[in-house]
Amino acid sequence: MSPRLRVVLLAGSFAVLAVPAWRTMQALPRFGHHALPYGDAINAAAPKQRHVTNMVSAVNFDYRGVDTLGEETMLLAAVTGTAVLLRGQREGGERDRLGPPRPHGGRSEAIVLASRIAAPFTFLFGLYVALHAMVTPGGGFQGGLVMATALLWVFLGDGHLAWGRLVRTGWVDACEGMGVAAYAAAGLGTMLAGGAFLQNVLPRGALKSMLSGGLMQVLNAAVALAVVAGFLTLFVEFLKETAGLQGETE
Numbered sequence: 001m002s003p004r005l006r007v008v009l010l011a012g013s014f015a016v017l018a019v020p021a022w023r024t025m026q027a028l029p030r031f032g033h034h035a036l037p038y039g040d041a042i043n044a045a046a047p048k049q050r051h052v053t054n055m056v057s058a059v060n061f062d063y064r065g066v067d068t069l070g071e072e073t074m075l076l077a078a079v080t081g082t083a084v085l086l087r088g089q090r091e092g093g094e095r096d097r098l099g100p101p102r103p104h105g106g107r108s109e110a111i112v113l114a115s116r117i118a119a120p121f122t123f124l125f126g127l128y129v130a131l132h133a134m135v136t137p138g139g140g141f142q143g144g145l146v147m148a149t150a151l152l153w154v155f156l157g158d159g160h161l162a163w164g165r166l167v168r169t170g171w172v173d174a175c176e177g178m179g180v181a182a183y184a185a186a187g188l189g190t191m192l193a194g195g196a197f198l199q200n201v202l203p204r205g206a207l208k209s210m211l212s213g214g215l216m217q218v219l220n221a222a223v224a225l226a227v228v229a230g231f232l233t234l235f236v237e238f239l240k241e242t243a244g245l246q247g248e249t250e
Contacts, residue, residue, distance in 0.1 A: 051204040051212040052134040060139065061216040061223075065198040068219070069187065072180045072226050079176065079230045086237040107157065115157025122150035130224045134213040140220045144227025152235060160239055172232045179226025186218050 029035045039055070046058035060068045123146075130143025155163040187198040195201050198215070205212035213220075 047207060050200065050214065050216065051207045051209070052216065053208055054134055054136060054139070056137065057133045057139050057213070057216060057220065060141075061133075061213070061219040062198075062200055065187070065219060068223070069180075069183050069198075072183055072223060075226065075230050076176060076180050079233050083173075083233055083237050086241065107159070112157045115153040119150050119153035119157070122153060123147050126150055130220070132210055133220045134216060135208055135210055140223030140225075141227055144224040145231060147224075148228045148231035148235065151232065155235075155239055163239060167232055167236055169233075169236055172229050172236065174229075176226055176229035176233060179222050179224075179229060182222035182225070183219055186215060186222065190215070 042055050042059060042063065046052055046055055046063075050058050050062055052058050126143045126146030126149070128143070129138035129146055130140050133139030133143070151163070151167060154166055190199045190201050191197055193201055198219070200213075200215045202214035202218070204214040211217065
């Protein structure tokens with residue numbers, strides 16, 4: 001396809017979408033206009049029914065808990081597909097087509113020191129975000145990503161070999177599956193106890209307490225485990241590609 005034809009197709013797409021896009025924007029509520037009845041209902045119900053003050057967690061892990069299980073399954077499928085693709089390329093010799101390894105200039109002592117200091121603090125902050133999902137903005141999704149990102153400091157400061165000694169692929173793969181399985185098992189457990197799927201049957205604790213929310217605590221922990229392991233799996237695969245390009249050995 002020629003560049004000129006691509007421009008024509010792009011202009012045609014804009015012309016077709018211009019009218020519906022304009023009508024959609026005109027139908028949006030005016031700035032400052034409050035039209036959120038679902039949010040108002042959750043804000044009124046969740047503190048009394050689930051003893052939590054983070055409404056996002058209440059929706060994700062209770063009122064819309066089944067949808068979150070679907071999201072976790074999609075994350076598992078996406079990470080698995082990416083890992084299978086990258087591992088297959090390496091085992092099939094695709095890396096040889098990338099050319100000679102790139103030169104590696106080493107790391108400065110300042111970067112190594114900063115990375116070693118930042119890694120534990122970043123991990124602790126991610127753990128804090130995950131543990132306080134019921135009382136402050138955050139939760140297993142956000143905290144899990146921060147905790148996984150914290151381990152990238154190890155790669156930045158000490159290289160791929162140190163990262164490989166710290167992060168074991170087999171354990172990471174197992175933890176990702178365990179996180180999703182634990183979420184589903186929690187729902188099946190409530191059914192075995194005579195309730196509905198993911199019904200909040202555990203003690204809900206005190207309002208504004210870190211341990212409030214009942215079953216939501218279990219689901220939040222399962223999500224945190226799945227997100228940490230899922231992103232670590234991606235990091236492992238991408239960093240292995242980087243290690244191959246830089247000529248590092250595992």
